[in-house]
Amino acid sequence: MKVAVLMGSPNDGDKMAPAAEILARFGVEADVRVLSAHRTPDKVAELASSARDEGYVAFICGAGMAAHLAGAVAANTTLPVVGVPLSGGGLGGVDALYATVQMPKGIPVATVAIDGAMNAALLVVQMLAVTDEQLAEQLAEHRAEQAARS
């Protein structure tokens, strides 16, 4: 069981790092890769279409500007896809937010906030915790720690 954490550019690394950090904290394997809907479309389609057979359970896809990565993945898999619109470019991430969230009916992408990689990973862990009691307990502890810090 592993989660694919994709980003459109090496320059997205810092903004997407919290996704892998959260998955590691919960003991969920992450496969972190740079793949682009525009620069390497064939590789994106190949990974997405074979993902279920390869043992992936979900995708987290971060991209900026004309952010089509999450949608391109979702077009080629029925695994859950969480999109992370990234800031940068001239529009501060609003461009990526609209590009990521406005999917056509039938091909969903669960879109988190601009630069919301941490929540993307937590959402995937919550999905996995539906059938994993240990993860559910870890999530409860995580929430309790957050509350204690507030």
Ligand code: RP5
């Ligand atoms: C997107 O375009 C990437 O996700 C990145 O956020 C943005 C700019 O990419 P670079 O020009 O920095 O490689 O595809």
